[in-house]
Amino acid sequence: MVAPKTEAARTIVAPGKPRVVVVRTRKALVQGYDADRGALRSMLEAGLAALSGEKDASKAIARYVRPGERVGLKINGLAGRQAATHVELVDELSALLAKAGIEPRRQIAFDRFKRDFTASGFAAQARRDSYQCIGNDEAGHEEEVAQMPSSASRLSRVLTRQVDGVIDLPILKQHMLSGMTGALKNNFGCINNPNKMHLDKCDPYVAEVNAIPEIRDKQRLVVMDALRPVVENGPSYQPGAGEVANLLLFATDLVAVDTVGLGILEDLRKKRDLPSLDKAGLFPTYLLTASKLGLGVSSRAGIEVIELEV
């Protein structure tokens, strides 16, 4: 694994296998698409503690961000409330960050379009004492092009100018073009042209986008929302496509967390008698490419998985 270049990120690179913590609860979802905030808080605290080795949640989160830093919260709001990163999860994480010395005004949730925040239930977060919600369409993109071997993109100005580090908050989904969407693919929301990157199951584009230094070096933590993954007909929400799993995944290795997420997705598909993504011709090969680029571990055997229930 390539060591992140930022000083704060460097402290979280541990020798040995990357760790992925899977936290399960039986009571996270209480009604419709609304999640129980208390349950989420417990899951966050347990997950961060297990990931970091710290007992106290504030100390745990402080392993990934430092007081006074500006922290980006990269959500996935595209599919609206039914299949977006839960606003309750972001709210609870924001509260933890505040306890760790990151004032809400220094926390910026961002995604491609401003409208996606409204559609996914973040409208109330416009209040003064909360974190900011900014669409790349508002903030714009850098003029300078970030070159990749297979393509080129302009980077979100939120990413480049407004945050020091990023917490990746993907929602786990099957994706009809890329196979799955998780932590790596969520970073398509850091560029201006994801529409150009969906050929060939997004391979090698997902991997190459994540290898852009400005993106790679700001990754601090992944909290994957797998409370209600979309297991078929994704990435948009179709009635009946979501499956309650009540899971949150924690990691610092984006490839590893996606690899574990893929396994969860496959298990949920199996329960529905759906073919595996491989058999459906949708295995997300970009995971292997990302691993080859040194972005993380794509072999399940090479990942330390810790499972918890709260």
Next chain:
Amino acid sequence: MTVLSRRGFFLTCGGCALAASAGPLLPGRAFAGSTPRAYPARFWKKLEGKRIECGLCPKHCKVEDRERGFCGVRENRDGEYMTLVWGQPCAVHVDPIEKKPLFHFRPGSQAFSIATAGCNLECKCCQNWDISQSKPEDVDFQFMPPEEVVRGAKEYDACVTFTYSEPIVYLEYAIDTAKAAREAGVRATMVTGGSGEAEPMKEVLKYLDAVKVDLKGFTEDYYQRMCKGKLEPVLKTLEVIRKSGVWLELVHLCVPGQNDSESEIRTMCRWVKEHLGRDVPLHFTRFHPEYQMKNVPPTPNATLIRCREIGLSEGLRFVYTGNVPGLAGEDTTCPSCGKVVVARRGFELEGLHIKNGRCAFCGFTIPGVWS
């Protein structure tokens, strides 16, 4: 409508990618970050749920609700496909027709040139990437419905030209504008990569007078690796255009070491002669380092000259060099008497010796649109 003097207007037209630098033409400008207006798109079909499939180009993007296709300018809104660029060009300029280049279409005339954001390819060497690889809200644009485009073209005694980015992605706008132009007695031309489906192309061809197609390479590998596209659909489009009777010219941008081998050029010239005919002009133009290929030097003159010689040796009758003013190969020579019937230097017309479509020296018919 604010009117600039013609000279004043030209002064704003220094570069084809200077988005909306002709802004004073019309009110209704919007700056980057503005929300574009959405209009119903054509050429698509519904799939299950709210998913749709675009039928405009060979990519046939399957687009989720609230998502866009590869081009970035057509969006699925609650199961209906919308175009975000109809009537909203980001570039408006008056160019010499030679800049397109169209060499056999009214030499010395002007082209009222418009473009919107977006493209259905992503060429690593794109010369206009800042608009072609942008979404509508990423660039300044102005509201300019078809009748305003036609009015502008008439004011400058120009044809309307859809160019700079990729007209196929704003085809509804191009169709409506070309139709309005035809009704007003104004000609309409298109500069395209040719990566479109036959039916939409036939629809716009009804109202076009000339088309220039960028034949970017002649291998599938080149199109896939360098353009995120395919060669075969482009070749089909070329045949559709040729059969339509609309005047056709081709450009091959010679990218050093990528698409300029003798075998590739020769194979391409043979295909052009066999499938399109020897009278279709073929331009070999110089590449300038741009976008993802800033580390590649410009095409050497010798390469352009060599490519032109290959084309002529394969029996094509009108083969040109381009983007190098003064380089041999800019003039049109009569295939019968060998005299120069159209003399050019860069985009400047220096002499025209064609009368009623015939060589002024020997009377040989020179294919093209001359009046």
